[in-house]
Amino acid sequence: MDTHKGILLCGEIEKGRLAPITVELLGIGRVLADKTGQELSILLMGSDVGGLSEEALAYGADKVYVAENPLLEHYHSDACTMVAADLCRKALPSILLLGNTDIGRDLAPRLAGRLQAGLATDAVELDIDPDTGLLVVTRPVFGGNALASVMVRNVRPQIATVRPKTVKPAEKDTSRQGQVIRMVAEVASSTLKVQVVERVEEKVEGVRLEDAEVVVSGGRGIGSSQNYEMIWELARLLEGAVGATRPACEEGWIPMLHQVGQTGKIVSPKLYIAVALSGAMQHIAGCSGSKCIVAINQDPEANIFKVAHYGVVGDFKEILPAFMGKLKELLAK
Amino acid sequence: MHIIVCVKQIPDPEIPSAKFKIDPATKKVVPPAGVPPVISVFDERAVEAACQLKDKNGAKITVISMGQGKVADVVKHALSMGADDGITLQDSAFDNLDSYGTAHVLSKAIQKIGEYDLVLCGRQAADWDSGQVGSILAEMLGIPVVTIARNIQAADGGLRVERVLKDGYEVVQAPMPCLVTVSNEVGLPRLPTGMGIITATRKKIPAWTAQDIEIDPAQVAPEGAHTEIVKLSVPIRDVQCEIVTGKDAGEAAVELAVRLRAANII
Ligand SMILES: Cc1cc2nc3c(=O)[nH]c(=O)nc-3n(C[C@H](O)[C@H](O)[C@H](O)COP(=O)(O)OP(=O)(O)OC[C@H]3O[C@@H](n4cnc5c(N)ncnc54)[C@H](O)[C@@H]3O)c2cc1C
Numbered sequence: 001m002d003t004h005k006g007i008l009l010c011g012e013i014e015k016g017r018l019a020p021i022t023v024e025l026l027g028i029g030r031v032l033a034d035k036t037g038q039e040l041s042i043l044l045m046g047s048d049v050g051g052l053s054e055e056a057l058a059y060g061a062d063k064v065y066v067a068e069n070p071l072l073e074h075y076h077s078d079a080c081t082m083v084a085a086d087l088c089r090k091a092l093p094s095i096l097l098l099g100n101t102d103i104g105r106d107l108a109p110r111l112a113g114r115l116q117a118g119l120a121t122d123a124v125e126l127d128i129d130p131d132t133g134l135l136v137v138t139r140p141v142f143g144g145n146a147l148a149s150v151m152v153r154n155v156r157p158q159i160a161t162v163r164p165k166t167v168k169p170a171e172k173d174t175s176r177q178g179q180v181i182r183m184v185a186e187v188a189s190s191t192l193k194v195q196v197v198e199r200v201e202e203k204v205e206g207v208r209l210e211d212a213e214v215v216v217s218g219g220r221g222i223g224s225s226q227n228y229e230m231i232w233e234l235a236r237l238l239e240g241a242v243g244a245t246r247p248a249c250e251e252g253w254i255p256m257l258h259q260v261g262q263t264g265k266i267v268s269p270k271l272y273i274a275v276a277l278s279g280a281m282q283h284i285a286g287c288s289g290s291k292c293i294v295a296i297n298q299d300p301e302a303n304i305f306k307v308a309h310y311g312v313v314g315d316f317k318e319i320l321p322a323f324m325g326k327l328k329e330l331l332a333k
Numbered sequence: 334m335h336i337i338v339c340v341k342q343i344p345d346p347e348i349p350s351a352k353f354k355i356d357p358a359t360k361k362v363v364p365p366a367g368v369p370p371v372i373s374v375f376d377e378r379a380v381e382a383a384c385q386l387k388d389k390n391g392a393k394i395t396v397i398s399m400g401q402g403k404v405a406d407v408v409k410h411a412l413s414m415g416a417d418d419g420i421t422l423q424d425s426a427f428d429n430l431d432s433y434g435t436a437h438v439l440s441k442a443i444q445k446i447g448e449y450d451l452v453l454c455g456r457q458a459a460d461w462d463s464g465q466v467g468s469i470l471a472e473m474l475g476i477p478v479v480t481i482a483r484n485i486q487a488a489d490g491g492l493r494v495e496r497v498l499k500d501g502y503e504v505v506q507a508p509m510p511c512l513v514t515v516s517n518e519v520g521l522p523r524l525p526t527g528m529g530i531i532t533a534t535r536k537k538i539p540a541w542t543a544q545d546i547e548i549d550p551a552q553v554a555p556e557g558a559h560t561e562i563v564k565l566s567v568p569i570r571d572v573q574c575e576i577v578t579g580k581d582a583g584e585a586a587v588e589l590a591v592r593l594r595a596a597n598i599i
Pocket of ligand 1: 143218260275277283286
């Protein structure tokens with residue numbers, strides 16, 4: 001196992017730039033690399049990504065592996081598993097980090113299976129065990145009701161996926177230098193067993209949840225799509241985005257893409273207003289990074305009051321109109 | 334079409350946080366007394382997806398579950414929803430396996446079952462929330478995998494699957510046999526029918542041991558595990574919630590707006 005050295009990251013590209021999660025991986029990757037005195041590398045896969053190598057170096061990578069192929073233009077599970085597994089077999093990293101995103105969630109366990117390695121998903125904290133020099137991954141389990149620290153034993157690489165917005169992003173230093181290695185990314189379309197037929201982008205109404213400074217979310221207690229209008233109205237007033245709990249989505253009051261939580265979107269606005277939702281840990285997982293959480297719920301015992309900074313106990317149908325009335329007045333000043 | 338669905342029995346994940354307890358010494362969760370364990374949420378959706386395929390195209394559904402004690406209950410639940418056969422995998426060698434070990438056991442059981450066209454798993458178990466077993470299992474079986482599905486249709490001799498993405502979805506065409514992991518977007522699980530419950534009660538559910546599926550307990554021994562939980566704790570939440578009151582709800586709401594403004598939050 002001493003043959004495995006270094007830290008490798010799987011980069012993600014969004015609209016021609018390194019995705020925010022990738023800058024976060026570079027941040028934590030650099031910290032772990034410095035702690036263990038190892039090299040930090042990153043794999044960039046795409047159709048035309050070589051131009052991002054400089055950026056990756058500036059953000060702290062020592063080495064950038066560039067795998068370019070038209071078939072890699074969008075994430076393709078079979079193709080990316082092949083390319084990333086191939087690199088792991090050649091470069092023999094000790095640690096492999098990915099984002100816990102739609103890409104990493106798919107790719108990481110496939111790599112763990114193919115490389116017969118060990119994986120801990122959805123890390124919110126990563127550190128090095130001082131005794132063994134091994135990676136210690138802390139991850140929420142049981143929906144966030146508990147935290148487990150996990151170590152990979154006996155096998156390499158030690159793989160982890162990192163939850164977005166939980167580690168400090170890297171800072172850019174354009175004077176940093178490093179090595180760029182172009183890989184031969186041979187991916188014949190005949191070897192891809194699963195074919196992508198089409199990709200459908202669903203536009204969410206209003207402000208994008210991930211970028212919003214204010215998020216207003218409704219839960220099962222809202223009761224109907226008609227009542228949900230009040231959530232929209234409050235969000236518009238604060239120029240914020242609209243979120244929801246899973247039951248609110250499954251009731252059909254709002255599209256699934258608005259779901260906030262462990263299996264939905266992760267948001268970290270300045271202000272999160274939680275209306276008629278109980279505050280199950282699986283939901284809180286998606287909004288606990290918010291600077292300020294405001295809870296409106298008729299049940300004083302609801303868990304949401306254990307995580308909120310401000311709360312009002314009562315019926316939202318009475319609270320929201322009065323709240324919005326006063327807000328309009330205050331915002332007009 | 335023969336569909337194999339892998340399901341797991343877990344402590345009820347929807348209990349209030351206040352009732353959630355762990356034993357830090359053994360690094361285990363202490364299930365709350367009197368709350369029966371349930372079928373993992375996404376696994377139940379996987380059964381639902383299998384039943385949808387059966388309704389439309391006809392299929393035989395076999396449910397397998399590795400676990401302890403009353404694990405047959407979740408298999409019965411799946412049978413009462415419309416699955417045809419069920420098998421449990423029970424052996425002390427299977428206790429406390431990590432994802433890799435679990436996938437290994439499931440792969441051996443599936444190989445013993447023999448012919449199949451589709452394996453369905455939930456996208457992640459709702460207890461340890463790992464989201465690994467399905468994909469590792471597919472790699473072990475050497476079959477294609479499609480993860481986090483929101484819709485599965487039989488098409489062109491294979492499957493047409495919609496995968497959930499961050500900003501939408503992706504439609505893929507997969508050959509069979511393959512493995513698909515299922516997300517809650519496939520739809521709410523159907524309620525067991527009266528007939529379904531009767532059939533499920535009468536059905537014989539064989540319990541396979543390590544020996545039955547040709548697993549040498551040494552292969553799944555804890556010393557060889559790929560991952561180890563070194564610590565389990567309950568996070569400390571030190572947020573003090575400021576409850577804003579008034580003589581009625583409306584007044585409290587106005588006061589809330591005033592305080593948020595004063596604190597420069599809005
Ligand atoms: C593995 C797993 C993953 C999950 N992932 C997610 C996820 O990503 N996101 C998510 O949201 N959930 C997720 N869940 C579901 C989660 O566990 C909860 O079931 C869900 O968040 C509860 O939604 P809710 O708060 O809207 O509903 P409830 O828990 O039913 O709460 C409704 C609340 O509304 C209040 N209320 C009712 N009427 C009024 C009124 N008139 N005025 C004021 N208050 C009122 C009630 O007091 C109650 O507290 C997941 C579950 C599992 C097991």
